[in-house]
Amino acid sequence: MWVLGITKSHNGAVALTNNGKVVVAIQAERISRVKRQAIELKNDKKLVSACVKYCLNQAGITHADIQSIGISTPWKVQHIENKVLFDYIGGTPNNYKKTYYIPHHFAHVEYILHYSNLESGIVLIIDGSGSNERDREYCNITEEVSPKCISHAHMTGKETVSAYWFDGRRVLLIYRFSPPVASFEKCNKNSNGLLQSIGHYWRWASNYCCGSHTEAGKVMGLAALGDPKVYENLNILSIHKDGLIKLNYEKLYKEFRSPNIFGKDLSENEHYSNIAAMVQNDTENVLMVILTQLKEKYPTDTLYYAGGVALNVVANEKIIRSGLFNNVILNGSVEDNGTAIGAALAVSKELTDKRVTETVTDYYGKTYTNDEILTAIKKFNFKYKFIEEEQLYEKVASLIYENKVIGWFQGRSEFGPRALGNRSILANPNNPKMKHILDLHFKYRDRYRPYAPVVLEEYAEKYFDINGTSPVMMTGGKVLRKDLPAITHVDGTARIQTLNKKENESFYKLMQAFNKISGFPIILNTSFNLPGEPIVESPTDALNSFYNGALEYLCLGNYLVSRKSRLKNE
Numbered sequence: 236m237w238v239l240g241i242t243k244s245h246n247g248a249v250a251l252t253n254n255g256k257v258v259v260a261i262q263a264e265r266i267s268r269v270k271r272q273a274i275e276l277k278n279d280k281k282l283v284s285a286c287v288k289y290c291l292n293q294a295g296i297t298h299a300d301i302q303s304i305g306i307s308t309p310w311k312v313q314h315i316e317n318k319v320l321f322d323y324i325g326g327t328p329n330n331y332k333k334t335y336y337i338p339h340h341f342a343h344v345e346y347i348l349h350y351s352n353l354e355s356g357i358v359l360i361i362d363g364s365g366s367n368e369r370d371r372e373y374c375n376i377t378e379e380v381s382p383k384c385i386s387h388a389h390m391t392g393k394e395t396v397s398a399y400w401f402d403g404r405r406v407l408l409i410y411r412f413s414p415p416v417a418s419f420e421k422c423n424k425n426s427n428g429l430l431q432s433i434g435h436y437w438r439w440a441s442n443y444c445c446g447s448h449t450e451a452g453k454v455m456g457l458a459a460l461g462d463p464k465v466y467e468n469l470n471i472l473s474i475h476k477d478g479l480i481k482l483n484y485e486k487l488y489k490e491f492r493s494p495n496i497f498g499k500d501l502s503e504n505e506h507y508s509n510i511a512a513m514v515q516n517d518t519e520n521v522l523m524v525i526l527t528q529l530k531e532k533y534p535t536d537t538l539y540y541a542g543g544v545a546l547n548v549v550a551n552e553k554i555i556r557s558g559l560f561n562n563v564i565l566n567g568s569v570e571d572n573g574t575a576i577g578a579a580l581a582v583s584k585e586l587t588d589k590r591v592t593e594t595v596t597d598y599y600g601k602t603y604t605n606d607e608i609l610t611a612i613k614k615f616n617f618k619y620k621f622i623e624e625e626q627l628y629e630k631v632a633s634l635i636y637e638n639k640v641i642g643w644f645q646g647r648s649e650f651g652p653r654a655l656g657n658r659s660i661l662a663n664p665n666n667p668k669m670k671h672i673l674d675l676h677f678k679y680r681d682r683y684r685p686y687a688p689v690v691l692e693e694y695a696e697k698y699f700d701i702n703g704t705s706p707v708m709m710t711g712g713k714v715l716r717k718d719l720p721a722i723t724h725v726d727g728t729a730r731i732q733t734l735n736k737k738e739n740e741s742f743y744k745l746m747q748a749f750n751k752i753s754g755f756p757i758i759l760n761t762s763f764n765l766p767g768e769p770i771v772e773s774p775t776d777a778l779n780s781f782y783n784g785a786l787e788y789l790c791l792g793n794y795l796v797s798r799k800s801r802l803k804n805e
Contacts, residue, residue, distance in 0.1 A: 236586065237300050239287065239324065240579025242342070243308035247274025248575035248650075249286040250599070251294050255583045255591030257349070259293040260599040260650045261286050262572045265772035271449060272769075276306075276315055280323055287324045293601045298325040303332045303586065305376070305578035307342035309363075309393070309571065312370040336374045337581045339365035339574060340397040340542070344378070344406055345584065346577030347541040350566045350595045356537025357529050358399040358406065361522075361544040362570070363434030365394035368413050376581050381407040383532075385478050388413035395432040396480065396525065400533050404590070410529065412480055431482045433518060434543050436472055440514040443491035444507050446498055454511045455547055456684045457501055459726040461512030466490075472517040474524045502682040519550050526559055536561040545569040546652065548711045548730045555702050555710060567597040567651035567707030596738065597655055597707050600648025603774055608644075608792045611774035615782060617789075618797045631661075631790050632748035635758060638663050640677055642763055642789035644777045645741050649770065653708045654762035655732060656689060656742035658770045658777075660786065662721065662759040664688055669721035669759065676785045679766045685724035689732040691746050691756035698757060699731055708732040721759050732760060 240250040250260035264272040266285050274283060291297060304320060317334060321327045337345075340360045347358065369390050371377055381400065384407075388394070392413035400407045414431035437451040445453050469490065473481045490510070501507045526538070538560040545551065546569060555563050568576065576599075584590050605621075612619050622630055635641055641661045649655045660677065662669050674680045687708060688699075695701050700713040711730045714723045722729050736743045750756040763777065764770045765784055771777045774791055781789045781796065789796040 236302050236583065237294075237296060238303045238305060238579045238582045239290070239301050240305045240575040240577070240582070241274065241276070241283075241307070242571050242575040242578065243274050243276055243306055244310060244339075244571045244574075245271050245273045246571040247272055248572040249274075249283070249290055250575040250579050251290040252576070252579040252583055253294070255580065255587065255589060256593060257576055257599060259290045259601070260576055261289045261601075262650065262769070264769040265600075265648070268768060268776070270767060270769050276323065277319065283323045284325060289601060291325075299327070299329045301328040302330055303335065303582050305335045305337055305582035307337045307339055307574040307578040309339040309365045311367060312336055312373040314373065332586065333375075335376050335578075335582045335585065337376045337578045338371060338374050338378070338394070340394050341376070341378050341406075342574035342577035342581060343541045343569075344399055344577065345581040346573045347539045347564060347566060347569070348401065348406075348590065349576070349580055349592055351539065351564050351592055353403055353590065353592055354537045354562065355403045356401055356535045356539060356562070357526075357533055358401050358539040359526070359529070360397045360542040361433055362395065362542035363432055363438065364430050365397070368392050368394070376585050378406055378408045381409050384408050385410045387411065387479050389415045391415040393430060395430055395434065398525070398529055401539065409533065410478060412478070414480075431480055433472070433480070433521060436482055436487075436514065436518070437544070439487055439491050440511065442494045444495055444501060444511055446494050446496040452546070453681065453684060455515060455549060456724070457508050457511040458515035458549070459724055459728070460683055461505070461508030461510070463509070463512040463516035465509040466513040467516070469513065471513075472521055474521045478525070478528060480521065500681070508683075515547075515549060518544070518547065519553050522550055522554065523557060526554065530559055537564070538562070539564045541566070541569040541573065543570040545709075548709060551709055552711050565707070565709040566595050567649075567653055567655070567709060569709075570652065572651065595706055597649045597651040597653065598647045598657060598739065599650040600772065602647050603792070605792045605794070608774045608794055611778055612791065612794060612796060614775070615778050617778075617781075620795050621793055622795055624793065627790070627793060627795075628745045628748040630795065631745060632752050634788055635661055635663050635749055636752045638666050638669065639787045640673065642777060642781055642786045643745075644763065644771070644774065644789065644791045646739070648772055651707065653732070654760060654770055655707065656734065656739050656760060658763045658772070660761050660763050663753075664719045664722045664757050664759045665753065665755060667720040673761070678761060683725065685729065686722050686759050686761050687730045687732060688719065688722040688757050689734055689742075689746065689760040691743070691750065692733040692735040694756040695731070695733045699729065701731055701733070704733045705731045706733055706738055719757065722757070
């Protein structure tokens with residue numbers, strides 16, 4: 236049974252499942268080449284159709300094979316006529332059952348439950364905001380509410396924190412915080428879009444520190460340079476004993492009223508780093524209060540965690556090391572894009588009464604053949620060479636060891652926000668100058684922002700203080716060696732990707748080759764994209780990035796492309 240899932244929001248995405256298993260998924264930004272691209276049904280048929288076609292082509296089916304559609308949105312739920320939806324997907328499906336609308340947080344729930352052994356446990360969803368409370372009556376798939384549910388929900392509000400009890404089969408809502416849009420009348424400011432929300436707290440901090448609402452990752456990196464005690468008395472974000480979250484807007488406006496719109500260098504600016512440290516510390520404290528209260532009422536060793544706030548690797552690590560849970564389940568696509576998968580899975584569960592699980596992964600994109608790659612290469616005047624697989628890994632590993640910066644384009648693209656070794660820029664982690672080289676010539680990044688390592692799973696505990704594995708780069712830990720300067724953050728930590736052969740055989744073989752040459756089973760791994768752009772998707776995207784950037788080599792499938800000469804291969 237083929238089900239199409241659509242997340243109608245920023246970070247819009249389309250996913251395709253078959254009999255409860257994820258077959259393919261694509262973020263709209265990878266098609267449009269506009270970062271955080273939204274999907275708005277009825278307004279952008281061309282983009283939606285392109286995303287659907289991408290999924291259908293990878294799956295080897297047509298629109299006629301789709302049997303149902305699931306739609307999730309944090310915005311107002313608007314039912315769409317089937318004839319409009321069918322026009323968007325390319326025609327009328329056969330044996331079509333129904334179009335389903337799923338509350339945003341519940342789509343997050345079905346997404347994260349998919350990557351587990353279905354142990355009973357608490358499911359926590361935290362983001363900027365989800366569905367409107369009054370819109371639940373328009374959803375035809377929704378959660379059951381526990382009679383013991385602690386609710387701070389208003390009919391005019393939007394869900395920002397939701398917690399559920401999963402008993403191995405059923406999902407029961409046990410806690411919800413859905414505040415109304417905040418009144419900013421005391422400040423005489425427009426209140427549009429302002430909520431009592433941890434996610435919105437980060438939007439404010441992002442705008443203040445970085446001049447954009449969408450740079451929360453930068454703020455998290457900046458926090459390591461600061462001291463949270465400097466501004467700890469501000470008490471902007473707090474939580475009451477009854478679970479009521481409080482964001483003090485008067486203080487927020489006072490402290491964050493002048494955003495860094497001109498991109499002031501923050502690398503040595505104590506004020507901004509201390510602000511970032513405060514926001515990080517506030518977030519961790521509130522999370523621990525929420526989780527402690529939930530566990531007291533629902534004793535369990537297992538936590539499922541998703542939503543945009545779950546991208547905070549530092550906070551994730553604090554949760555893991557707190558000892559509250561022995562099993563913390565995370566996946567890479569925890570922000571809105573993942574709800575496309577969750578919506579499709581919710582529909583599959585509704586129609587079959589079965590919930591299927593799979594191994595944690597984010598490799599859900601399209602595979603490009605060597606023929607497709609060669610066709611794209613020939614449109615550019617680069618020198619290129621075909622290398623047999625046996626020699627490819629040794630060649631690329633040698634180049635990395637020689638401090639060359641490599642674009643690595645292989646296999647199925649990553650669906651989530653992290654490059655996991657298929658659409659990556661790779662470099663030598665041992666070179667003390669490599670971070671500066673990448674910042675200045677390749678990624679054009681702020682000096683305080685760290686780069687992440689990928690490490691062969693069997694060696695991870697030798698080089699990092701890490702609890703378990705981290706296949707989708709959602710946890711971190713202390714770096715135990717001093718000879719890895721390029722991937723060590725200022726606080727001595729790293730956001731870590733662990734890798735085994737089953738997860739990504741091609742990348743694993745490259746890592747083995749580099750370990751053999753260098754003595755280190757670690758490579759610096761950052762996303763393959765130019766500043767302000769999403770991660771590359773197609774061979775043409777990769778070649779355009781290569782052409783407009785400063786990478787020295789690009790490995791596309793079995794083809795090694797060189798910048799040394801822009802002459803055609805002879």
